[in-house]
Amino acid sequence: MYQCTMPPWLLSSVSEFPRQSSLCAELQGKRVRLARRRKNTQTNSSIDSLRRAMLTVVFVVAAVLLLLPPPLSMAQPMEFSTCASGAYVANSTYESNLAVLAAALPANASSSGGYATATVGAVPDKVSALALCRGDDNATACRACVAAAFGVARRDCPGSKDATTYQDGCIVRFSDQRFLDFIGVNSPVSEDYADAADNITAAVPVAWFNAAVVALMNATVNATVALAAAGDNSTTNSKKYFATAEEDFDPNHYPKIYGMAQCAPVMTAAQCRSCLGGFVSSISWFLNAKPGGRVLGIWCNLRYSVKPFYDGRPMLHLSAPPPPPLAASQPGAGRRGRVAGISAAVACFVVLMLILSACAFIRSKRKKAAKKDDLLKKMARGKCTIFDFLTLKEATENFSEKHKLGEGGFGTVYKGKLPDGQEIAVKKLIESCGHGLNQIHNEVLVLAQLQHKNLVRLQGFCVHKDEMLLVYEYIKNGSLDNFLFDVSRGNTLSWDQQYNIILGIAKGIMYLHEDSSIRIIHRDLKANNILLDDDMDPKIADFGLARLLGGGHTHTKTTRIVGTYGYMAPEYAIHGNVSPKIDIFSFGVLVLEIVTKRKNCSYGDGITDTVNLLSEVWSCWINGVISQVIDQSLEGNFRNQALRCIHIGLLCVQSDPDDRPDIPSVIFMLTRDEMELQPPTQPAFFFDRDSNSDSQPSEQRVFVYDRSGAIYEQDMSVNGITLTDIYPR
Template sequence: MLGGILVLAAVLLPLAAPQATQWQSTTCASGAYAANSTYQTNLGLLAAALPANVSASPAGFATATTGVVPDLISALALCRGDTNASSCRACVAAGFPGAQRGCPNSKDVAIYQDGCVLRFSDQRFLDFVGVESPAGTYSTDVGNLTAPAAWFNAAALALLNATVDQAVAATARGDPAKKYFATGEGSFDATYYPKIYGLAQCVPEMTAAQCRGYLAGFIGAAPWFLFQNGKSGGRALGVWCNLRYSVSPFYTGGAMVKLSAPAAVLSVATAETPAGRKGRVAGISTGAACFAVLMLILAVFAFIRSKTRKAKKHDDSFNKMARGKCTIYDFPTLQEATGNFSEKHKLGEGGFGTVYKGNLPDGQEIAVKKLIDGAGAGHGLDQIRNEVLVLAQLQHKNLVRLLGFCLHQKEMLLVYEYIRNGSLDNFLFVDASRRNTLNWDEEYNIILGIAKGIMYLHEDSSVRIIHRDLKANNILIDDAMDPKIADFGLARLQVGGHTQTMTARVVGTYGYMAPEYAIHGNVSPKIDIFSFGVLVLEIVTKRRNCGSDDCETDTVNLLSDVWTCWSKGTISQMIDESLEGHPRIQALRYIHIGLLCVQADPDDRPDIPSIIFMLSREDMELQPPAQPAFFFGEDSNSPSPPCQQGIYVYNRSEVIFENTSVNELTITDAYPR
């Protein structure tokens, strides 16, 4: 062991003195490794190998994994596209001791330097490139602006947009060294700054759409995180992508895209004009144009809400909302699209809003959520505003996409992508013909997709979010049978990390609520884990876990029934008879995971990264579950569960169903543990 320590010291000590002028920013996640531990040894191996691997790559990009769980480490390094091999290697090598200084003994660190990005983690984040994204970090230059802020912001936005376009288009030329990398230079007004410089880059493993989406998110956030600071440059940094601008040259070589001086002084409202949106159909486009018009919307909204003395609170909400992409629709457009919100276009109705199907003049199908008029509208406005605030900042394939919103007099409307297949409960509980069309591959995809959506909300989005109302009819299913989490009206943002908080107002759906939340109002990410566990059990068994008003007669406690079968070793009977062979083994494993998620003590429930590993890796051993939380009591009024129809034997290696058929064959369902 001492020899391993000396090897690690020999690796790290030569790297302990980075250049004095080296800029860096470090972000740390939870979890620490012990000194002289296996994790530290594995980290030393990475520090020895990764710098050479990334410098040898034409794209200046490399990933690596070493060790085994719980000491497995995943790592990524990306060098700036204009750095040479030796500079790239030195930057990545300096990142490891830099990470140790910034986040001592942390298992999960991202370190950003002028020449490279490095992340290592005990989480398998490399599995989610282009799907999940660690929250971005923002940094501004030291120098203060000497130019008018509106002029400079518009100039910087124009340059950044052009540079992003160039970076995304660079992959088409087939040069791996320049994939998703571009530099820009803009000549604007010598009175203030002769030139402004820009840079955009993504990891080469992303798709062009993913790269553009992440960089567009950074640009959309610039007015709030960068431009408001009155500085002459800034960075938006993420593990997968990064963006930078400055009045001082900071990259080597000539600019890949150049903007000439405009004929007149730019305004913020003209900084970005995406194509493809015409007339009333799209209202006002995303990016800088949305930022300019938002000022007018804020003024109007403040006037309307001044009657209820909540203008400041709402202004803050819309400031946050505008960090994401937004399209402002006018009311006549939505009236026309939905047939004046006619009954035949109604898709559904909830406590605060009615959802209508609409068709825009360009043929795009949309779903419009319209606040219900009348009593309780004040609470409805709070809920729907919360949904805008949350959704406008989120971009993920397993979350429903908010297209925009509309303010009309005292009404507020949200516009979503239209999901043709409707919600998951229609496949599981309502329409028997549709329910039977779900095969195991689709069920697996739905369960894993929901987990990835939760992973984004809990761990990887720019705002930490607890949904609080995950249930089958809040999961929409698109044409590709991919799930999309919807209805963020009750979502709660977590500030300052995943600390447990309390709420005086418990909201949600009985049957999916964790006991500590339903009884005591305790809010933590583990309440979403409980809801996810219920969903998993519902999907695998195709039986509803009913709450106080979900069932017509008897209250069905699915958790009690599943646990009864599990403890008797007869759980296989609750799975579809159509499942045979390996899918049946997977279904049994997923019931096991579902039970782990619905444990009474939140500390006994796994976190969402662990759940994704359990779902994705069948060789990962699962802990045995304890009795789940029976929120509705152990004495269920439902009929005897169907598991009592056969005799099952369960041990640590397999579940065996023994039932004599006509030809006296024995059926065995093996379930590796």
């Protein structure tokens, strides 16, 4: 408050006091009015300054906004196209076909659940198209989106033969290429978008946000793949592989993150996971810390945002990810923080490795289960049964010795009887670790699919721990060696039966070498691997077991010899060379055994004192007494056939595999009596004490048999020129 003080000269007279008081009051009023005026002036000046400052800020912000490109708001609809090379001419056939597609595809997509494909015309004017609407679009919105997409494509890619249009509600592609044949093959397009006020890096840590987005998208993808897996077994035409999700996040900045994933309903679950999985793995580097983004392909797409963008409630709800730890502010906290960070990183790495290991283990288990299911389906188609071990154990009375049928290079065979009365032969393999279990399954499946009247039928198998058992049809008459070499039977085979056995074995080999889905080289053809059925027809057993158990093959060589000495070809026994000719050698030994009813690798009984059957037969051949090794009761055509079979057998046991005939030629020689045969040379493994014997007959001779059994030598041609090859393939 102002106070009035008068100078001393005004106080000289008391009589003047009333005047003094009036003057003081007047001065005080003037001062008050002056103070108020000054205060109002200062206030108005402050207001003017504030107004000028605010106007300046507004002008600056407006100028910056005008200079910057306008941001793509999440509310702004997406609409763009990508174009490929190649263009069509206006008013061309291609343009007409494209117009037909543009008219038909919107209705097809809206009526078939949001997905449709179509093809119009013929090459080079053939047009293929695909439309995929978003899963939450109704039929009307889908139809309008697909129809608009063709217009957008013509606007963005005028005249292009191959264009893809991306919109919020649908994806449409048309092309002159056959892209519909390659389901899941994408050219992904990524897009990030944000509002002007969004700044993830300033609001929350980038790593936290990225991890939350990846977790959200992984969960969304898993839900979509689950729908695809369920859709594989669905017969409806309105399948939708579309999933939405939301994830709680930072309540102070972004309360939720929303996600969506979609696959074309024509895809399998595996194709859907592969397509979306590749997209998820790329999110972190090209949508890094963006508040929203999407990766688009014609077969699948995904999207996330901090703002809702789909209709309806989400199908999944995820809890918030743990926030990053706060930095310490106490003295020495920097070092302790680094130590803690390193420790946390190591711990996270260990936990991550454990999680990855667990995931890999679970995935391998699921993969094995899926493969097993697929294998079981294939087994059912191939009529191959997977037997239970206890069933086979009971059928053979715990693999009793009294049920033992025989023992060979691959294992022991037992007779068994199933609960339904069916008799079976169970081969308990010596080893089953040559391949992995799945590979063994595949090999058994291959063997089960081989069906021929001269092959023993494989009915199924059993894998128990480290043991492998094969189940075959039971052949009552047993193996051929019992009829040839068992003295107690008295050589009960007639010549018709012997010849039928030789021809049947040849036909079985023909099937394995030439007519089956894969070429099988037996590698262990011998008399006890030939079984005889009720009609005395031969059946080859143990075919493919060398392949099943693994032989260390490297192209045409093997590091592991399997088979029986005496039946092995020299190039196989000595060098490990594998070819169909090694089975031809074994077949030749079998033929000589069947005709002579003598076992190889045994001494002759009265003919010559030779080391093996090959040497014995060859010595008789070159000495002109070959008739002595056949049944003397044979006469006429039977005797002629027996001598011819010996000749074919000698041709099959030549030392050089190139000199041996292939199996079609063998069958041709067996069934064409009038066919001339080339002269044989000294067989492999020939041992003779007589060094003066001629072991190399002339190459210009050929042997012919007349009905009396006598052997004549004829020149192959008058001028000595060799005749055309008489062994057609």
